[in-house]
Amino acid sequence: MSQQYVVINGNYVPVQDAKIHINDLSIQRGYGIFDYFRTKDGQPVFLEDHLDRFYQSASVMNLPVTQSREALKQLITGLIEKNNLPHSGIRITLTGGYSDNGYNLSSPNLLITQSAYNFSTEAFEKGISLVTYDHQRQLPQVKTIDYLQSIYLQPFINEHAADDVLYHDRGELRECPRSNFFIVTRDREIITPAEKILKGITRKKILGLEGLGAKEGNISLDDLRDIREAFIASTTKVVLPVLKIDGKAVGDGKPGEITRDIYERLIGLRGGVE
Amino acid sequence: MSQQYVVINGNYVPVQDAKIHINDLSIQRGYGIFDYFRTKDGQPVFLEDHLDRFYQSASVMNLPVTQSREALKQLITGLIEKNNLPHSGIRITLTGGYSDNGYNLSSPNLLITQSAYNFSTEAFEKGISLVTYDHQRQLPQVKTIDYLQSIYLQPFINEHAADDVLYHDRGELRECPRSNFFIVTRDREIITPAEKILKGITRKKILGLEGLGAKEGNISLDDLRDIREAFIASTTKVVLPVLKIDGKAVGDGKPGEITRDIYERLIGLRGGVE
Numbered sequence: 266m267s268q269q270y271v272v273i274n275g276n277y278v279p280v281q282d283a284k285i286h287i288n289d290l291s292i293q294r295g296y297g298i299f300d301y302f303r304t305k306d307g308q309p310v311f312l313e314d315h316l317d318r319f320y321q322s323a324s325v326m327n328l329p330v331t332q333s334r335e336a337l338k339q340l341i342t343g344l345i346e347k348n349n350l351p352h353s354g355i356r357i358t359l360t361g362g363y364s365d366n367g368y369n370l371s372s373p374n375l376l377i378t379q380s381a382y383n384f385s386t387e388a389f390e391k392g393i394s395l396v397t398y399d400h401q402r403q404l405p406q407v408k409t410i411d412y413l414q415s416i417y418l419q420p421f422i423n424e425h426a427a428d429d430v431l432y433h434d435r436g437e438l439r440e441c442p443r444s445n446f447f448i449v450t451r452d453r454e455i456i457t458p459a460e461k462i463l464k465g466i467t468r469k470k471i472l473g474l475e476g477l478g479a480k481e482g483n484i485s486l487d488d489l490r491d492i493r494e495a496f497i498a499s500t501t502k503v504v505l506p507v508l509k510i511d512g513k514a515v516g517d518g519k520p521g522e523i524t525r526d527i528y529e530r531l532i533g534l535r536g537g538v539e
Numbered sequence: 540m541s542q543q544y545v546v547i548n549g550n551y552v553p554v555q556d557a558k559i560h561i562n563d564l565s566i567q568r569g570y571g572i573f574d575y576f577r578t579k580d581g582q583p584v585f586l587e588d589h590l591d592r593f594y595q596s597a598s599v600m601n602l603p604v605t606q607s608r609e610a611l612k613q614l615i616t617g618l619i620e621k622n623n624l625p626h627s628g629i630r631i632t633l634t635g636g637y638s639d640n641g642y643n644l645s646s647p648n649l650l651i652t653q654s655a656y657n658f659s660t661e662a663f664e665k666g667i668s669l670v671t672y673d674h675q676r677q678l679p680q681v682k683t684i685d686y687l688q689s690i691y692l693q694p695f696i697n698e699h700a701a702d703d704v705l706y707h708d709r710g711e712l713r714e715c716p717r718s719n720f721f722i723v724t725r726d727r728e729i730i731t732p733a734e735k736i737l738k739g740i741t742r743k744k745i746l747g748l749e750g751l752g753a754k755e756g757n758i759s760l761d762d763l764r765d766i767r768e769a770f771i772a773s774t775t776k777v778v779l780p781v782l783k784i785d786g787k788a789v790g791d792g793k794p795g796e797i798t799r800d801i802y803e804r805l806i807g808l809r810g811g812v813e
Contacts, residue, residue: 287652291565358561
């Protein structure tokens with residue numbers, strides 16, 4: 266493979282030299298935000314949505330972005346050209362920066378990394394299993410780098426033969442650590458939790474699908490007892506059917522027709538499978 | 540000042556070269572633990588307590604420590620000799636390491652940093668003001684690097700003319716982001732929250748002071764209405780009187796006699812003011 270690059274604060278740096286000083290508040294205090302989007306045939310997918318959210322996350326967390334939106338786009342375009350990875354995931358991270366006292370915010374470090382990603386349709390047919398867990402994420406509306414609880418829970422997930430965890434806040438369903446959660450009711454209503462979650466870009470696209478009627482609402486753990494379908498939505502996975510929750514089959518335990526329809530429409534929005 | 544060093548994975552590295560790769564899970568996912576202790580006249584204070592907690596935090600978070608306790612002590616001793624900072628704070632950080640997929644744990648990176656610290660008795664006389672905030676820290680019993688919420692709250696703290704925030708979980712008092720909280724009741728009972736907190740080393744020393752009778756218990760926000768004294772305890776601050784909570788004076792608004800007695804006994808335990 267040819268030399269790969271990342272961006273650190275506006276400079277293209279060979280990936281093996283991509284280091285930051287340990288004074289950075291991401292390392293010292295877990296402080297930072299990011300966003301992540303895909304590229305298909307060298308073109309970013311839903312870039313404007315992701316940049317909107319990136320600047321919004323930075324603003325809420327009091328992190329100034331010195332690069333203008335245009336400058337950021339040019340850095341991304343340059344990185345795509347340099348790395349020559351047509352199908353990829355690109356992550357833009359903004360850290361708390363080099364603090365003078367290990368606590369106060371400083372000038373953030375901006376990191377842009379790219380990795381090859383080949384989308385597979387097999388994952389859809391296989392579906393996933395979830396295990397529920399009582400946890401409310403802190404600052405849920407912001408795409409922070411905080412994944413402490415979910416990585417900590419990996420052994421718990423494995424013990425329950427699940428693929429991921431589904432958080433609920435004392436019975437009110439929220440989200441998975443890296444995706445939004447949807448149900449399809451017996452009455453064919455498509456509902457995703459409204460509050461105290463990260464509002465994903467794929468979630469937004471689903472809520473906007475014409476004629477589908479997907480909506481935000483409250484879902485409790487009890488509501489899961491009798492549903493037709495369930496699925497997760499994320500930039501990485503697009504849509505994956507949830508076939509089991511806490512060991513119990515969802516619907517008939519196979520990918521549902523409404524989930525499949527949404528998946529195919531989203532793939533269409535993205536310009537097909539890469 | 541002469542050249543200062545840090546330790547990265549067993550090697551002494553000049554502080555300006557102390558960098559790690561951006562693939563580390565602290566930067567990517569806010570995943571890591573640490574501990575922090577003081578040195579006085581070149582000698583670590585309560586080192587065994589801090590090492591006990593460091594290894595415990597690492598174990599809970601599934602992070603292997605490749606260095607034995609003896610090897611870690613030798614690295615610390617070597618750093619103290621090299622840096623020649625007799626009065627200092629030393630921080631040992633263990634990160635999630637260089638993940639292959641940006642999520643799964645890998646071999647941690649061990650970082651040991653030292654900074655000069657001169658203890659001042661003036662801070663005690665000045666005391667501090669706190670503002671309360673409804674928040675339950677995730678994984679509270681582990682000394683993780685997660686300070687996302689507290690750094691995010693800095694503008695809120697400033698707006699309320701406070702020095703720090705005091706967390707409560709729907710009315711049940713917990714702790715400050717970097718210190719434990721104690722009250723002295725009208726009946727001269729000394730109480731600190733028992734549950735869902737980080738158990739600080741200074742807190743432990745106070746609970747162990749002979750004849751003092753300090754104890755763990757539940758304290759609600761309402762209990763703060765009529766108390767004699769309040770104080771915080773931490774490795775950095777030792778003990779600081781809390782003179783105001785949510786803008787209201789605690790007791791007579793001056794450092795209390797019981798707080799002062801505890802402070803002086805702790806300074807004695809540490810072998811005096813450095």
